[in-house]
Amino acid sequence: xxxxAEVEYYRKVWxxxxxxxxxxxxxxxxxxxxxxxxxxxxxxxxxxxxxxxxITHGKKMLFRFSEGCYLGIHLGMSGSLSxxxxxxxxxxxxxxxxxxxxxxxVLTDPRMFGKVLFHQGDAPPDWWANLPPQPxxxxxxxxxxxxxxxxxxRQPLKALLLNQSEFxxxxxxxxxxxxxxxxxxxxxxAGSLSPYKRKKLFNRIKHVCVEALRIIGTDWGDPxxxxxxxxxxxxxxxxxxxxxxxxxxxxxxxTTCFSPAIQKx
DNA sequence: CCCCATGTTCGACA
DNA sequence: GTGTCGAACATGGG
Numbered sequence: 001x002x003x004x005a006e007v008e009y010y011r012k013v014w015x016x017x018x019x020x021x022x023x024x025x026x027x028x029x030x031x032x033x034x035x036x037x038x039x040x041x042x043x044x045x046x047x048x049x050x051x052x053x054x055i056t057h058g059k060k061m062l063f064r065f066s067e068g069c070y071l072g073i074h075l076g077m078s079g080s081l082s083x084x085x086x087x088x089x090x091x092x093x094x095x096x097x098x099x100x101x102x103x104x105x106v107l108t109d110p111r112m113f114g115k116v117l118f119h120q121g122d123a124p125p126d127w128w129a130n131l132p133p134q135p136x137x138x139x140x141x142x143x144x145x146x147x148x149x150x151x152x153x154r155q156p157l158k159a160l161l162l163n164q165s166e167f168x169x170x171x172x173x174x175x176x177x178x179x180x181x182x183x184x185x186x187x188x189x190a191g192s193l194s195p196y197k198r199k200k201l202f203n204r205i206k207h208v209c210v211e212a213l214r215i216i217g218t219d220w221g222d223p224x225x226x227x228x229x230x231x232x233x234x235x236x237x238x239x240x241x242x243x244x245x246x247x248x249x250x251x252x253x254x255t256t257c258f259s260p261a262i263q264k265x
Numbered sequence: 266c267c268c269c270a271t272g273t274t275c276g277a278c279a
Numbered sequence: 280g281t282g283t284c285g286a287a288c289a290t291g292g293g
Contacts, residue, residue, distance in 0.1 A: 171272075
């Protein structure tokens with residue numbers, strides 16, 4: 001499910017527990033989401049610590065606790081975060097639950113493609129260091145984008161936009177939305193864009209990221225009908241710009257929705 | 266039964 | 280090194 005805006009939304013969902021201590025932890029020790037961490041140690045170490053704040057980077061979240069404890073979460077394909085009454089009883093897919101003073105913070109993930117990391121120490125964790133510029137931030141500028149395009153010049157743009165090292169947080173629907181708004185065919189190779197199209201691509205990356213964060217990232221609102229977003233989910237949809245049928249093809253290994261009449265190479 | 270899914274990684278291959 | 284492809288992970292929905 002989650003791309004950068006949904007991730008930001010879920011981060012805020014857990015912020016109702018800010019300033020509270022972890023009273024106890026319930027988790028499924030064998031759940032696949034703990035494959036790169038020690039679930040038992042998480043339960044033992046995090047109990048009693050106070051939740052101080054959180055940040056996101058791309059599709060990753062970092063939750064900070066007292067005494068140098070850091071909980072990293074990636075939601076994978078089907079993960080989500082929620083908050084509920086602290087008397088809750090975890091169901092089958094609620095693999096990690098932090099019972100706080102006034103609420104319970106819950107990580108649900110049916111498919112378990114997500115993952116949980118944990119770190120305690122004076123320095124921040126290695127897995128939260130040397131992170132690339134995020135597309136919605138000011139240090140991600142036209143020059144930086146041009147550099148990315150040049151260094152992957154033979155890649156189809158759809159595949160490149162899904163590369164988390166270069167475009168952290170952009171996922172399948174955002175990549176399609178950006179290319180549709182920029183009127184660029186998703187199979188266009190990165191190195192073949194004219195200066196005009198590079199500028200247009202940059203402009204649409206910023207627009208889609210910033211607007212998605214504003215609309216979805218705050219209270220899970222729906223993007224405007226003028227976006228591809230609401231027309232792309234089922235086959236047989238129509239392009240909101242032309243009224244013509246949308247096309248679906250596998251590009252960069254993922255189902256890609258685009259409007260052939262207006263997205264040219 | 267079939268196919269599809271907002272993600273990532275890995276091995277095989279050209 | 281580049282890039283592509285399919286499979287794998289595990290579960291649910293249509």
